[in-house]
Amino acid sequence: MGFDQYHEPAHELSAETRTFARMVASLTEEAEAIGWYEQRISVEPDAQARAIMQNAQHEEFKHFAMDLEYLTRRAPKLRVALKGVLFTEGDIVAAGESAEEAEEGVDD
Numbered sequence: 151m152g153f154d155q156y157h158e159p160a161h162e163l164s165a166e167t168r169t170f171a172r173m174v175a176s177l178t179e180e181a182e183a184i185g186w187y188e189q190r191i192s193v194e195p196d197a198q199a200r201a202i203m204q205n206a207q208h209e210e211f212k213h214f215a216m217d218l219e220y221l222t223r224r225a226p227k228l229r230v231a232l233k234g235v236l237f238t239e240g241d242i243v244a245a246g247e248s249a250e251e252a253e254e255g256v257d258d
């Protein structure tokens with residue numbers, strides 16, 4: 151990925167913002183890996199190869215979760231949004247709308 155996770159001059163960004171951007175890039179990479187494994191697993195005819203890739207994909211789930219948790223600890227509104235949407239039942243869009251309203255009461 152190089153340095154292209156920054157959209158502003160890196161030297162103008164605080165260390166905290168650079169770390170946040172790195173973790174967002176990492177989250178994106180973990181999500182991509184999850185999707186790539188999903189595709190590979192779906193077409194792989196060899197059961198042992200499929201099992202290894204499934205094991206690897208499970209690792210990526212953990213990496214994704216850790217990256218996301220890191221980010222939510224540094225972005226209070228993101229945390230509120232996730233609390234309002236994740237692990238809920240029913241209409242996801244409605245949960246998102248409610249979560250967005252809940253964000254309004256939280257400082258950045």
Ligand SMILES: [Fe+2]
Binds near residue numbers: 180
């Ligand atoms: Fe990973």
